[in-house]
Amino acid sequence: MKYPYFPGCTLYTKAKSFDEAGKAVALKLGFELEELEDWTCCGASFPLAEDYDIALSSPTRALVNGAKVGDKLVTLCAICHNVLKRTNNVMKTNPERREKVTGFIEEEYDGSLDVVHYLEILRDEVGFEALGEKVEKPLAGLKVGAYYGCLLLRPADEMQMDDPDQPSIMEELLVALGAEPVDYPMKSECCGAFQVVHSDATATRCSREIIDSAQSRGAELLITACPLCQFNLEDRQNEMKEEDTGMKTLPVLYFTELLGLALGLGEAMLDTEKHFTDPKPILASHGLVAADAEG
Amino acid sequence: MRKKICAENIGNETQEKIKELSMQNVYACYQCGKCSAACPATEEMDMLPNQVIRYLQLGMDEKVMEANTPWICASCLQCMSVCPKGVDLARIMEAIRMIQLRSGKNEISIREFDDEYRKRAPQIALISGYRKFLSLS
Ligand code: SF4
């Protein structure tokens, strides 16, 4: 099975391992992500002002291109997913705006494409049970906190993936991989998002609260589907440690990296260079990667 | 400083613009405060999210335009998720930002980011930040 796929800008560079592991895992599980031939940045935020039609043009073009090659468009990045899915909803439900935007980009589109997140493909097409059978390196004993953040789940009536207050899709995935999901109260709270370029104090504080919450319940590692959350949660730890030298760091992986490891695709799935907080020691302590020679 | 509430101010041009951009009716809000309780960013805000709505209800948009609150808002949608009255406060925050950005305000300066930061930060942080804080967005 081949699915049209929208990677988005960050998965081409800073979050390469998110993309590469996602594609490798797909092949292992019997489906293929086929990147759209032509796509541009989705805008990285869904325009919340009702008259801002121009900001819908680039995500709409991606939807149009997706609809030309399939009936589903798969995403990995939580923000791209939110922007594309919400834009699609405008196309479906608001004829006036649809006409303006499609007229502007000179395309026809009616919102018929289904924007689906990779996690939904795992749950609804592959099935977590079938996925569990393919696990070669069970993550036994590894305590993982699933961090959802905001945009994968909210607004709930449009995203329709999971319950925004009690999400479970990533916990179900973790169970299938043999890991121990850690339940903690802050899993769908905000990391501070784009405030990191404006009020970085907000991003540092919000991220710290999430990390503390997960660690207090025993998490050794977090997984996420958002490159902005990943950046904030990891990069802010440098600031946190300046304030609080005794702080225990917490690695934050993309869920596809951990998935690739469990499916036996090896350490190549982890881009340790790009992680500010090295996940290797904790993974090595569970025998999931080789311990570093010098460590 | 004392502020006078005047009936004539209610529904002025700015408030109409906020309504038009956000598609939200501020009078639907009954000031339960759930949005402010749920908001993750109140610590850095100088006006609570429910107070933003209260000032708009009273026709005091200038107070809201001076507040840092819309600029601290992270569009996380917690407020709209918990609002029992279906008010999408994140859209009201966006409208308040948009009105100012469209009149030329720049809330951040790209020049202030050093090269190292620009290299380190992912596109997604820079682009979404530019969209929220720069006048060209
Ligand atoms: S939660 Fe809704 S009704 Fe309650 S104060 Fe906030 S906006 Fe008003």
Ligand code: SF4
């Ligand atoms: S969208 Fe803005 S105002 Fe609403 S809860 Fe999030 S940060 Fe607070």
